[in-house]
Every structure is written in C-alpha cells, then in structure tokens.
Amino acid sequence: MTRAHALLLAAALLSACDRPPPATRGIPPAAEATVQRWLSGTDPGSAPTAPRPGMDRGFQALGAEVYRLRCIPCHGVNGNGKGLHAARLSVPARDFTSGVYEFRSTPSGTLPTDLDLFRTISRGVHGTAMIPWSWLSEAERWAVIEHVKSFSPRFREEGPGAPVALPPTPAETPELAAQGAIAWARNGCAKCHGDGGEGDGPSAPTLRRDGGEPLRPLPFSGGRFLRGKSLPELWLTLATGLDGTPMPSYASIPDEELWALAAWVRDRAGLAGGARTLRPSPEEQLGWRIDIEDR
Template sequence: MEIDILRRLSDIKNKPALVAFVLIILYISPASLMENCFFSQDRFDGEGIHGIVLDIISGPKESHAQAPRRKSGRELMNEWLSGETLPVNFKNQRPPEDKIAIEAGRGIYIYRCAVCHGIKGDGKGERAKELQTRPRDFTFGIFKFRSTPTGAPPTDEDIFKTISRGIHGTGMLPWFALTTTQRWLVTYYIKTFSDYYTFYYEDGQKPVVVKTPEPSMSEKKYIELGKTVYIKGECAKCHGKEGYGDGDSAGKLKDDWYQPIRPTNFRKSVPKRGLEPADIYMTIATGLNGTPMPSYSASLTHDEMLGLAYYIRSIAPRNENKGEIDINQDTQAAFQIDHMMGISFQIPERFAYPW
C-alpha cells in the first residue's frame, strides 16, 4: 500500500503540499493515528489511514466484505510473552526491493527503530542506554538469528522474521504494530547500513539456507537423546548442568564487541527465537554470529541437534505455566520506551505503564 502511494506520488508534479501531506500521514503521523491504523491485527494487513490517502489520490474504491476477526495486539503480545511463536507471512504484501522501497523503509526506521538502534544504525539510539542488552549495530552486518551457516549474513526473510516476532528476553519486541509491507520496507533499509551483504555474495551466489529436518522418532525419545547430547555438547559449561545459565564460564563470556553476555537460563526464560523445536534447532545448527554460541552442525547429527532442541523445550517454562516465565528488565524497559514514544502495543495488564 505505502509503495503504491509513493509510486503514484512520483508521477504527481507541482503538488508539493499534497506530497508533503501524504508523507506525513504515512511516516510521521501522530501516535493516535498510528495506533488506530496499526495496533489491531484486524487492521494488520488492512489499509487504515493509507486507504484514505489513496482515495484522495485515485478516488473511492469499491467496498469489500469485512474480513474475519483476527487476534488483537494485546492477545498477540500476551502470547509472545508466554513463549508462543507468532505466525509470519513472508509472501503477503512483499514489495519489490528498489530505491523507492528503501527510502520508504528509511522513514519508518527513523520513526520506529532509531530510538534504540540509532539514526546511523550503530546501536547508539538515545534510549539504548536503558537496555542491558545492546541494540544490534547494523553497520557490521552481523546478525545472531539467521537460517544461514555460521559467519554468513541473514536472508531477507530472517530479518523480516526478527522484526515480526521480536527476540525473547531482550528489548526487541515483536513489531506487529507495523503492517506486513512496512516490515519488508524496514528490512530492505536495514541492509543498507553494511556492505557485508554485497561483499559476501559478490559473485551473485544466493544464500544457503539451513533446513530443519523432519522428526524421525517420538518427542519422548528425542528428549531422552537430548539429555545425553546436552552433556556431549558441553552445554553445561555455559548454561549450567540443570540449564539455569550458571555454568563455570557463564560470568566470563563476552561478545565480539567485548560486551558481557549471559547464556540463556532455560529454566526461567523463553529461548530467544521461541519455544518451537524448529527455532531452537536453528540456533544450535547455525550458532549466533557475534557471540560465543557456536554452530554445532559439524559436531552433532541432525537428530542430535533436534533432540537437544526438544530437551531444551522440555525444561523451559511453558505457556500453561505463564507465571514461571521471567520477563526481564530489557523487555519491561522496551514497553516503557514504546509507551513514552506514543507507540501503542496495548501493554498487557501486568506491564501497564507505570508498573
């Protein structure tokens, strides 16, 4: 929708006031308008204020039947806080990656993302200091959460998924407050902060994507296998014998920028990608670039990695035990930052500002 409007605007001449008005509505509108447009997933893939703007440009459209009700932002956020993996649609409303799309992504990034990640994408936003986990510095082109081999940059889908689903245990909340199209635009713009993408794929090669294998045994057998793999893979050195994140090396770990980094407490925290075995498997198989967490694809079999994923999920707090999940300081701080910026995620009751 946004790209359609901008492309139509590119053909408009001698109408600077109209162009300025539309850009303001699209990207720097007041929080109340953004809330009304994007908060409810009933309007998640809808037109909101963009439909009004498009009507101004092209005239009224035929009315459409009301779409079935989808989950509200509050429902989605509660599910995410409880460890649910939010659904992501990669294909719907994906605009072409061109200069117009990238520039549109820049506007959204400045309005929504720069407060933590910085105008220059260096992770030095004005509110970054309020977060214990440093916001990602995009200028290095190094991303933790990928479906590509260790050392490789992520795919577009990987970045889109992180924006859409957020990262558990950090200040990166899921951005379902943005439309599908807007998240793609931000994805394109984020890639412009580093030339690592073009450098890595300079010969025109396409990213190699790691696939999660289909289970070959029961969940119970995978969990039993995972217990032995946890020892074999020396996971306890960092994550502790019982998975409490209290291993012998836990207090000594640093990332590639020499910042202290703590291993996940599997007993109290949802794994960063979520509780689905496929997501945990992906972290084990690809590692987390920029951190001490290596890829185990060369030392463990597919079944061993899948068994480890099932075992980790079995000891993690589950949806039915919501009170056992620790919501850490960064996640709470993110709610406060977004609230003060006027971005409505419809904060769950237990995190209503001020808490």
C-alpha cells in the same frame, strides 16, 4: 506536446509509481494486544502472507521513515546500536554496521536472508527490549529491512548464505529428551550453560559478546528463548549458532542429535507438554515502554 510538457508528464508519472503507502503512526490497538500476548509468551505469526513488493524509490523512502519512527530510539540514527535509550538497555541493541546477525537460517559467518530478517522483526527477540513488530504492515517491514541492510557494506559485497535444510520435525517424546541429556553431556554444553541449563556453567562468568559486553545465557527454566521456543527454531539455533555471541554453531553434529538436544532444552523449560505462560520480563517491558514513550 513540447519538450517541457513531456518532462513534466514523465516526472508526474514517476512520482505516482514512487509514492509509498504511508507509514503507520502512533501505537495502534493491534500493537498493544500483540505485545501483551508476546510478553506472556505467545508469539505472533512471523511468516509473510503476500509476495514481497518490488523495492523502488518509494519503498526506500518508506523504509527510512519506518526506521526513523520506530527503530532509531535503540538502534541509533547511524544504525550503530547507540540510540538515545542505549544506556537503559542491559542487552544492547544490534549494531547494524557490523553486518553480524544472531538469527539466521544460514550457516555461521554468513549473512541472513531477507526472510530471516522479516521473521526476526515480526516475532521480536525474547528477553531483550526488541518487541515484535508484526503489527506493522508487511510492506513497512520489507521496506525497513532494506534500510537496516544499507548500514553494512557487507550486504552490497556478498549475498546471504544458503539456508540450511531443516529436516522434518520428529515427535517430541520423553525418549528423545533423554537422548538429548546424553548429547548435552557429550558435547560440553554445560561448560557455558551449566549441568541443568541454568546459565551457570564454569565458563559463564567469562562470556562476552563480540562488542566486549558480558553476557549470560538465559536459564532454560525461565521458558524464554531469544529466537523462539519451538523445536524447529531451537534446531536452527543449534545448527547455525548465534553469531556475535559465544554460542557456537553445531552444524557438525548429526541432525537427530540436534533434535534430541532441542527436545532436552524444551523439557528443561517445561515446554514439552505444550505452551506455558511466562512471567513478565523487565527487559521486554522496558522495550515496550521506550516504544510508547517515543511516540
């Protein structure tokens, strides 16, 4: 074999292992069904079912393609949250260049894990235009995560935070919620959220995101939670805070008290008895319309 032949063969082999699975195009029927269920309050599964694929050049290309097809309309070409539809959104799309993330299993101030990002992308963010993308293949989701991370130098400079240990979930009893009501008053949650958690506390009109945009906490009675409504998801929100917003982390509060607070919040949301069908949220519906329009 000549040197030229050997080079050709090597190039052919390389491109064969680099070839990514093709990106999903259009809106498959499974997407429609998933999003309709999500709009009425049923969240899709957000845990990966297979090990994460190795990130070779093929996957990097797939990530860029998924981002171009699905995420640019809101998050923008450069990941700065200034996509074509930014002006239509009342909750701005995340600016990925800052490297600040609301939904983490890691302590406030640290980077999320890849699994945190996988979960967020799969389950969506209620009350915002960020619909669930669980209907994309797992490979596509892992690949687009790498692309999202590439917008912030933070991910190259530091690793993710160490996930906080989620204690075993206690039984959700009226007594636990009653302890939560006491903890709610003791910890000054009402300052921002109001006595009943309706988002009307004395500080509410002054609250702003790090980017300067005003924001109001959602009324708990609406039953809609950005990150998720289960007891463990609410526990994690309290233990790690929502970085980039005024919602602090309460990592210093004992675990049992955090469970009690989470139970009280679910009680206010009418979730203590089980699932609840939600009224459609205009912002969530807008997100889905944008995604359809952009096909």
